[in-house]
Amino acid sequence: MAFDTAGTTTTGQGAAGISQRRRRSSNSRAMNIGLPIVVFFVLVGLFYVAAFYYDKVKQLPFLVPYPHLILKAAFDEPAFQTQLLQALGNTLLVAVVGLVIAVVIGMLWAVIMAQAKWLESALFPYAVVLLCIPILALVPLIGSLFGYEFKSRVIVTVLFCLFPMIASTLFGLQSIDKGQRELFQLQGAGRFTLLMKLRFPAALPSIFVGLRNAAGLAVIGAVVADQFFQRGNGGLGVLISVENQRLNGAEMYAAIFTASILGVLVFVLFNILRRLAIGKWYDQN
Structure with missing residues (x-):
C-alpha cells in the first residue's frame, strides 16, 4: 500500500x-x-x-498626416497604388541584386581570410574600412563613375550590406571546435574537405545571422540610393522624394511605411529560412 x-x-x-x-x-x-x-x-x-x-x-x-489618411492613400487611390507597386518592385529588384552580390563577395572574402592568419591580418582591415566608409559621401563619385541609374543603386546597396556578411561568415568559419579540426587533420583531410565538411556546417548559424542583417540593410541601401540617383526606373526612395516635394504627406508616409514593411518582411523571411535549414539541430545544441 x-x-x-x-x-x-x-x-x-x-x-x-x-x-x-x-x-x-x-x-x-x-x-x-x-x-x-x-x-x-x-x-x-x-x-x-x-x-x-x-x-x-x-x-x-x-x-x-492622420493614420487613416495614410491607409486611404495606400489602399483607396488607384493612381498612387500603381506608382507605389512599381516603385516597390524596382526597390526590391535593386535590393535583391545588391544582396546577392554582397553575399557572394562577402563569403569569398571570409573564406580567403579563414585560410591563414596572415591573410586575415592583410584583408580584414579593408573590411573594417567598408564599415567605416562614409557611403553617402561617396554617392556623388559613384554617380560620376557609373551613372545615375540601376548600376549605381546596386553598388550603394552592396556597400551597405557587405560587411555583415564578411564578419558573420568569418566568425562562423573560425568558431569550429579545435578537437574536431585536429581529428580531420589526423585523417588526412585537405583544406577543401575541411572547409566543406567542417567549417561551413559549423558556420551556418553565423552565416544566416549575416544574411538576415544584410537583407535588412539591402532594403535600406536601395532606398537611400534612390534618394540620390533619381534617373531611370525609380523606386521607393524616388517616390518619397517626389511626394515630399508635392507636400503630399499621406502618400509620402505610405511610401515610407511600405519601405519599412519590406525591410521587416525580408528580415523575417531569412529568419524563417534559418529555422528551416538549421533550426532543429542548432536549437537542440
Whole structure:
C-alpha cells in the first residue's frame, strides 16, 4: 500500500507539473501576441495625437498626416497604388541584386581570410574600412563613375550590406571546435574537405545571422540610393522624394511605411529560412 501511495503521489505530481508547464507556455504565448498588439495601438494613438497637433496647432497637416489618411492613400487611390507597386518592385529588384552580390563577395572574402592568419591580418582591415566608409559621401563619385541609374543603386546597396556578411561568415568559419579540426587533420583531410565538411556546417548559424542583417540593410541601401540617383526606373526612395516635394504627406508616409514593411518582411523571411535549414539541430545544441 505504501508503494501504491507513493506511486500515485508521484504520478499526481508529474501531472501537476505538466499542467503547470502548459499554463506557463499558454501565458507566454498570450504575452508574445498580446503585448505587441497593445504597443501597436498605443503607437497609433500617439500618431493621432501628433497629427492633431500639426493639423490644428501648427497648421501644417502634411508634415504628420492622420493614420487613416495614410491607409486611404495606400489602399483607396488607384493612381498612387500603381506608382507605389512599381516603385516597390524596382526597390526590391535593386535590393535583391545588391544582396546577392554582397553575399557572394562577402563569403569569398571570409573564406580567403579563414585560410591563414596572415591573410586575415592583410584583408580584414579593408573590411573594417567598408564599415567605416562614409557611403553617402561617396554617392556623388559613384554617380560620376557609373551613372545615375540601376548600376549605381546596386553598388550603394552592396556597400551597405557587405560587411555583415564578411564578419558573420568569418566568425562562423573560425568558431569550429579545435578537437574536431585536429581529428580531420589526423585523417588526412585537405583544406577543401575541411572547409566543406567542417567549417561551413559549423558556420551556418553565423552565416544566416549575416544574411538576415544584410537583407535588412539591402532594403535600406536601395532606398537611400534612390534618394540620390533619381534617373531611370525609380523606386521607393524616388517616390518619397517626389511626394515630399508635392507636400503630399499621406502618400509620402505610405511610401515610407511600405519601405519599412519590406525591410521587416525580408528580415523575417531569412529568419524563417534559418529555422528551416538549421533550426532543429542548432536549437537542440
